[in-house]
Amino acid sequence: MLTLTQIKLPNKSILVNFSLALTAEERTRSRHRFTTVEGEIVYLHLPRGTVLQDGDLLQDYGETILVRVSAKLEPVITVTTTNSLELLKAAYHLGNRHVLVEISTDYLRLAPDPVLQKMLEQLNFEVISEIMPFFPEQGAYKHHSDG
Template identity: 30%
Template sequence: MDIVTATIGHRTDLEVGAAIDPLHLTADQRASGHLVAVSEGGRRVRISLPRGTELQDGDVLARAEGVAIVVLAAEEELFRLRPGKDAPGKDALCWAAACWQLGNLHRPVRFTDDGLLTPRDPMVAGFLDSIGQPYEPVVCPFAGYRVTGDQGYRHGHGHGHDHVHAPGHSHDHTHAHAGHHEHHPHDHGEDAT
């Protein structure tokens, strides 16, 4: 198969009943832009996308022998956090602190309709436990809405038509906050020398 240098559509654009060959990719793989992977049907796919391009769940990469090769977000080990409802004041404070700290730690997040997902990490678990923010370990696709400093609130799954990015923008630093964040050596306990 030729090298894939651009997507050719989205799964939702395919005709009803179209044959697809899923290519399961993790969030890191979808953001890398350059990789070789094997589809569920055994097709070897070489991908070389422009810098800053991130594949989305449902993107169609190619058609081979009448079959559409479609990106599907692979299941990953994640934490799911949801804002609490039992004690609105305290729960709102925990939720805000959790979102702020995930951004401050430069942890990738995806917002869902009822909360957020972030990769499992013992440090994150320790922090969430310390402030009393409930979370649950889940295995599911790491997909959903994302917040980026230059684009605001973006939809990252389902329709896959958000492919316009600022020149040179990389998606390996998604934060839970949308504000400007300057990195100072003292922010994360680093040596200032």
């Protein structure tokens, strides 16, 4: 099993050995076993608290193998409205519940949750279910090594 111990900043031009598609939750795991897209088993042994980003490059201890991380498609709900102030209010309500949220100027995106979906619909937001990459805000204490 290949053990990945180092993180490098994204570089689209570098040739990689393997690709590792991870959900938003999986990208927060610094010690875990995964299977690459190509079927290779890899073990992450990164500094605790590391949050991987789409495009990050992971290396083994000997710096001979490169693995590119990608954001895996996953079920999400996307919240929209034509009023940006209302979207801010929705972000406030979700933050009050400590929900992981992807924030954009046009939408909010979160993991499917029937209770939250109903609340948002009752507040007159458009809520649609999708299969998309999910990039939630990591908060003020996120950690990403510069390799």
